[in-house]
Amino acid sequence: xxxxxxxxxxxxxxxxxxxxxxxxxxxxxxxxxxxxxxxxxxxxxxxxxxxxxxxxxxxxxxxxxxxxxxxxxxxxxxxxxxxxxxxxxxxxxxxxxxxxxxxxxxxxxxxxxxxxxxxxxxxxxxxxxxxxxxxxxxxxxxxxxxxxxxxxxxxxxxxxxxxxxxxxxxxxxxxxxxxxxxxxxxxxxxxxxxxxxxxxxxxxxxxxxxxxxxxxxxxxxxxxxxxxxxxxxxxxxxxxxxxxxxxxxxxxxxxxxxxxx
Amino acid sequence: xxxxxxxxxxxxxxxxxxxxxxxxxxxxxxxxxxxxxxxxxxxxxxxxxxxxxxxxxxxxxxxxxxxxxxxxxxxxxxxxxxxxxxxxxxxxxxxxxxxxxxxxxxxxxxxxxxxxxxxxxxxxxxxxxxxxxxxxxxxxxxxxxxxxxxxxxxxxxxxxxxxxxxxxxxxxxxxxxxxxxxxxxxxxxxxxxxxxxxxxxxxxxxxxxxxxxxxxxxxxxxxxxxxxxxxxxxxxxxxxxxxxxxxxxxxxxxxxxxxxxxxxxxxxxxxxxxxxxxxxxxxxxxxxxxxxxxxxxxxxxxxxxxxxxxxxxxxxxxxxxxxxxxx
Ligand SMILES: Nc1ncnc2c1ncn2[C@@H]1O[C@H](COP(=O)(O)OP(=O)(O)OP(=O)(O)O)[C@@H](O)[C@H]1O
Ligand SMILES: [Mg+2]
Numbered sequence: 001x002x003x004x005x006x007x008x009x010x011x012x013x014x015x016x017x018x019x020x021x022x023x024x025x026x027x028x029x030x031x032x033x034x035x036x037x038x039x040x041x042x043x044x045x046x047x048x049x050x051x052x053x054x055x056x057x058x059x060x061x062x063x064x065x066x067x068x069x070x071x072x073x074x075x076x077x078x079x080x081x082x083x084x085x086x087x088x089x090x091x092x093x094x095x096x097x098x099x100x101x102x103x104x105x106x107x108x109x110x111x112x113x114x115x116x117x118x119x120x121x122x123x124x125x126x127x128x129x130x131x132x133x134x135x136x137x138x139x140x141x142x143x144x145x146x147x148x149x150x151x152x153x154x155x156x157x158x159x160x161x162x163x164x165x166x167x168x169x170x171x172x173x174x175x176x177x178x179x180x181x182x183x184x185x186x187x188x189x190x191x192x193x194x195x196x197x198x199x200x201x202x203x204x205x206x207x208x209x210x211x212x213x214x215x216x217x218x219x220x221x222x223x224x225x226x227x228x229x230x231x232x233x234x235x236x237x238x239x240x241x242x243x244x245x246x247x248x249x250x251x252x253x254x255x256x257x258x259x260x261x
Numbered sequence: 262x263x264x265x266x267x268x269x270x271x272x273x274x275x276x277x278x279x280x281x282x283x284x285x286x287x288x289x290x291x292x293x294x295x296x297x298x299x300x301x302x303x304x305x306x307x308x309x310x311x312x313x314x315x316x317x318x319x320x321x322x323x324x325x326x327x328x329x330x331x332x333x334x335x336x337x338x339x340x341x342x343x344x345x346x347x348x349x350x351x352x353x354x355x356x357x358x359x360x361x362x363x364x365x366x367x368x369x370x371x372x373x374x375x376x377x378x379x380x381x382x383x384x385x386x387x388x389x390x391x392x393x394x395x396x397x398x399x400x401x402x403x404x405x406x407x408x409x410x411x412x413x414x415x416x417x418x419x420x421x422x423x424x425x426x427x428x429x430x431x432x433x434x435x436x437x438x439x440x441x442x443x444x445x446x447x448x449x450x451x452x453x454x455x456x457x458x459x460x461x462x463x464x465x466x467x468x469x470x471x472x473x474x475x476x477x478x479x480x481x482x483x484x485x486x487x488x489x490x491x492x493x494x495x496x497x498x499x500x501x502x503x504x505x506x507x508x509x510x511x512x513x514x515x516x517x518x519x520x521x522x523x524x525x526x527x528x529x530x531x532x533x534x535x536x537x538x539x540x541x542x543x544x545x546x547x548x549x550x551x552x553x554x555x556x557x558x559x560x561x562x563x564x565x566x567x568x569x570x571x572x573x574x575x576x577x578x579x580x581x582x583x584x585x586x587x588x
Contacts, residue, residue: 064470088476100474102467110471113464117475122461122482129457175475 014039014073015209016179021060021070023053030056032233034070038179043201043210045220048230054213055097057230058183061211062094063087075178088117093177093208097184099164101156107167108152111139114174142173147196161188166197180210186219198222221245229253265581269534272577273444275541276302280436292432293504298544299439300500305524305536306443306450307493312522313531314454315486316466321377321393322521324400325491327513328373329366329498331404334416334508336362341419359424359438362499370495371488378487382480394515401513415509422503429503439500443537446493451533453489462486463531494521523561527568529575538576 014037021034030053038044046054059065061072063084071080079087088094101110115135116122129135143149146166151159159167165185172180185201186194198219201210205225214220220227221241228238229250237243237250244250276295283291304326311317339346339355346353356362381392405413421429429435453459465472465479472479502508511517520543528539546564550557572579 062474064473083478084473085476085478088474094474096470096474100468100470102464102471104467105464109460109464113460113472113477114475116457116461117472117477120476122457122477123485124457125459126452126456128452128455129460130455132457171471171475 015075016061016211017073018057018061019071019073021057021072022068023056023060023065024068029053029233031060031067031230034230034233034235036228036235036238038209038211040209041205042225043205043212043223045212045214045224045227046230047214047217047220047227052230053233054230055183056233058094058097058181058211058213062092062181088175088177089120091175091178092181093172093175093179094181095165095168095172095183095185097187097213099161099168101164101167101171103155103157105156106152107143107148107154107156107159108136108139110156110167111142111170111174112136114142114171115139118175138174139170142170145173145200146170162190162193165189166193169197169200176208178208180204180208180212182210183213184215185212186214186216194219263581265532265577268577268581272534272537272541273447276443276537277436277440280433280440284433289432292436294544294548296432296436296439296504297501298541299436299443300497300504301521301524301543302537302540303439303443303446303500304494304497304521305528305540306446306533307490307495307497308521309490309525309531309533309536310450310453310493311483311487311490312525313535314459314462314466315483315490317382317483317487317490318390319381319393319487319490320390320515320518320522321381321395321397322491322494323513323515323517324377324393324397325370325374325494326498326501326517326521327397327400327404327508327510328370329495329500330502330508330512331410331416331498332366332369332495333362333422333499333502334418335410336365337418337422338410338416357420357422359422359429359499359503362422362503363442363496366495366499367492370498371492373495374488374491375484378484378491382483382487394518397513397515397518401510401515404510404513411509413510415507415511418502418506418508421506435504439504442496442500446496447533447537450493454533458482458485523565525575527565527575529577529579532575532577532581535575535577542576 016038018034018036021031023031034057048054060067063082071078074090079090112129112135115138140149143152146169148163148166148170151163165188169185186197189197194216201223224241227241227244228235231253236253237247276299280292280295308322311319336355337357340357346355377396381389384392410416423429424438427434429438461472461477462482465482469479498512524536524539524543527542528535546561550560568575
């Protein structure tokens, strides 16, 4: 069995370890025997063409989708049998490819929800939550970090696509997770937005490692310590940006010679 | 001041103003109608926590309304016949004290809501509606076939129950009691909606995946909401029984569930004062249209249809505009 962690024995231990994950939809193998690791302090990018199974894999890790087989080990525990809620509590912070927010709420309320989750529960029935200055401070800090602080009072449904992506990241930040799982956080951000987000993620890896699904190759090559390439549900290559750029199989299957020149 | 706040003040003043005016004009029947509106509004405030905040379309709230009613009926009938409810292993006697009856009604309906909710909340959508309806119907048929407390004929209580220091036989005083309970519960429900729990519950209605992703379990939030909701509707049931001095299986019927839902929809789903507006309008229509035609429910249906088609926010939503929760 190929275990990417074995590549470098002196490397940080893996905080997240996927072993032989599979998920089929009927005859379609969305993920097919996927094993990979995420180590402390790194950004591990997962790339691959549309429909390769990247989002399915993210869902298998975060708990939204039950795997047909395989295991997810996180922070020393087998979290495979755990629910999404339990995995989030254990420290998996996730952002969605298609924004998944409380659309009737303001931007601030969405982030407050994250702050509540981080606090460990919402079973408080009497005190107005918007009078919780401590939580509001945490929430505003998260908004500031992604550059949404001036939109705090906006209704979420009035945000642009890119702003919703930023808000997803802000909510994940309030959780102070041990690992970030980010599914295309740059989508819809535009050139300057992507650049800003790239800079932000670059710094974020020291707080918690990131498993990053991204189509923006500039961002991937700028950020990733390691890259894994997923095609038809299988990891066909895994390595540093240089190794991936040079890999003939990857060039043929996915990148296309002109992209990598 | 926000438009909805202003409207709420008007709605809040409406019932006591009506009751006082009726008292001055010596129209006790109108006081009784205002009392009925206050009690039905209370049942609606209960349902609105599940339906409006939680998005849980319960078609079985008659179960709690009826349990509250029978809590009153059973306790008061034992008190009036001087026969204890049970003697062993310990003695439980009936009571004519409203506070005790309310407490029993709240606890009984909360426990029932816990059991019904725990099972029905595993389903969603139309299945949830059907499962809650089924529980309501089960209790309906149970009370019909249970001879001990009147069966199909129901149970009459000869004298209204008492409240320490008050003469509840006086219509205006009993209105005051019912309205005070409504006011207190409205205040609590308002706090609840703005609390951490309210924020998370309403988020779970908008997007359960989002709530799970921050490590909060929608099922637990909904179950707690369902219990609070059922307990309030149960309390309303006890008051309603005391208003009529009569309980019958009708309180458990699916029509009762439907009517409570109508108060909420007419008034405005998720609006704190929606059920107050809805129940008041319902009582008004029942007596204006009911005087004109035996088939007044047809007109009620038409009005409901118009509200659902053209005024989605109900009375409150139409007058006050888009909701600003957690301001
Ligand atoms: N719930 C589902 N039911 C059936 N098929 C699904 C389901 N979810 C995903 N698929 C299929 O599985 C395959 C992998 O989808 P997935 O969304 O994981 O791809 P992806 O790599 O994230 O693609 P993209 O880059 O477009 O986001 C696709 O063929 C998709 O149609
Ligand atoms: Mg995807």
